[in-house]
Amino acid sequence: MPKGSNVPVPTTALRVELGWGTGASVPDVDASALVLVGGKVRSDADFVFYNQPAHSSGAVRHVGKRDSGGRVTDSLIVDLARVEPAVETVVLAASADGGTFARVPGLYIEVREEGRDTAVARFDSTGASVETAFVLGEFYRRQGAWKFRAVGQGYDRGLAGLATDFGITVDEPQQPAAPASTRPAPPQTRAATPPPPAPSPAPASSAPAPARPAAQPPARPVRLTKVTLTKAAPSVSLTKQGGTSGALRVNLNWETRKQFKGWGSKIGRAVALHGDLDLDLCALYELTDGSKGVVQALGNAYGALDRPPFIHLDGDDRTGAVTSGENLTVNLDQQRRFRRILVFVTIYEGARSFADLHATVTLSPQHGAPIDFSLDECTVPSTVCALALITHDGGDLIVQREARYLVPERGVSPQRTVDHAYGWGMNWTPGRK
Structure with a gap:
C-alpha cells in the first residue's frame, strides 16, 4: 500500500504484525496501539503496549515478539467486533529503543485475519531518518464498516512524545531506591520432601466545616x-x-x-x-x-x-x-x-x-x-x-x-x-x- 491509501478490512479478529530486520546496530522496536475517541484517548487505559498489554474491552492485545531467520516481529491482536461503539480509531504505532528508525531495515506493518496466512493490508515504511517513533497505520470506522489506512507519520521524541500527543500521561523515570487434578503424570515429578515450615515475621474545630467531595486518588500514569x-x-x-x-x-x-x-x-x-x-x-x-x-x-x-x-x-x-x-x-x-x-x-x-x-x-x-x-x-x-x-x-x-x-x-x-x-x-x- 502507498502512504495515505486505505483498504476495507473485515470486522473480525485481526493480527497486526510489525516486522524489521536484525543486525548488530539495529535498535529494539516495540509495537503499541492507542484506542481513540475524538482523536484522543479517554484515559491512560486506552494505551496498549509492553507494560499495559491488554485493553479493558478485550478488543486490543499486545502478544509479543518473535525472532527468527534474521527478522523480528512484534504483534498485536485487534478484534474489531469487540471495539466499543464510541471508539472511532485504533492507532498502530512503533517505537525504537536505543536508536532511530534510520537504523531499522525493512520496517513494515501487515494485517491478517487471525489464523489465516493471507494479508489483507501491508505498508512498507521507508525513508526514515531521525524518527524514534512512527504511527504506521490505523483502523478507522466509517458508516459502520472498518478500514485500514497506511499513515507513516514519524516522531523524533520517541514513544513518550507519540503517547502524549494523543493525551497519555507519561510517568517520568525515577531514580532507583537505595538497596535495602486427576490426570496421571509422568514419573518422578514431585519433590519427595518439602522444606520444613518456618514462621514469617508479623508483619478539632467546634464548628462543622463545609462538606467537600472526597478527594480522588490521582490516576497512575503509564511507565x-x-x-x-x-x-x-x-x-x-x-x-x-x-x-x-x-x-x-x-x-x-x-x-x-x-x-x-x-x-x-x-x-x-x-x-x-x-x-x-x-x-x-x-x-x-x-x-x-x-x-x-x-x-x-x-x-x-x-x-x-x-x-x-x-x-x-x-x-x-x-x-x-x-x-x-x-x-x-x-x-x-x-x-x-x-x-x-x-x-x-x-x-x-x-x-x-x-x-x-x-x-x-x-x-x-x-x-x-x-x-x-x-x-x-x-x-x-x-x-x-x-x-x-x-x-x-x-x-x-x-x-x-x-x-x-x-x-x-x-x-x-x-x-x-x-x-x-x-x-x-x-x-x-x-x-x-
Missing part, C-alpha cells in the same frame, strides 16, 4: 521504562533497579498453535493429535537455611507468600493469553532468605517439544522497571525450558536470562532433567494434578 534481556545482555540487577521489595510477578505467555493445524507446523500436528497445549510454569528454589523444593501445579505444590518458600503459583492456565498465562509471584520482602530461584516451564500435554512455540517471559517487580525477554527458537526435542535464574549474591539480587531448552533422557521427567542441569540435588517421586 514507558523497561528492561529487555538478550543473549548479548542476559542479566540485570534488581538491586540497582530499586526492585528488591514487594511482589515480583513472573508471567509466561505463549501462542497456542491450534489454529495452524494443516500448515505443516510441528506444534500444529502435535496439538491435533493430543488436544490443547498445556504448559506448566514452575520454580526450583533454595533458601539460605539450605532448604530446597519446587513450586508447581503437580502435587498441588503451589507454595505460599507469607511463609517458606515465599513463592506462589497463581494457578494452572491453558490459554497462554497475555492477560493471564502462567504466573508466579515472589515475595521480595523476604529476598535475603533466597539463595537462588530457577523459573522453568514444562510441557504437560499437547505437544512433543517447544518447536514453533513462541513465548515471552515478563518479570514485573512492584518497584522498578519490568524485565522481559523472548524464548529462542527451539531446534531440539525439548519438553522443558529453563527460563530465568534469580540469585542473591553479595547483597545483589540478579535476574539472569536462561532461555535454555533441555532434552530429558528416556524415562526421566522434565523436573529431574532441569534439577540435574542446575545441580539442585533433589529426590523426585510421581505427582499428579
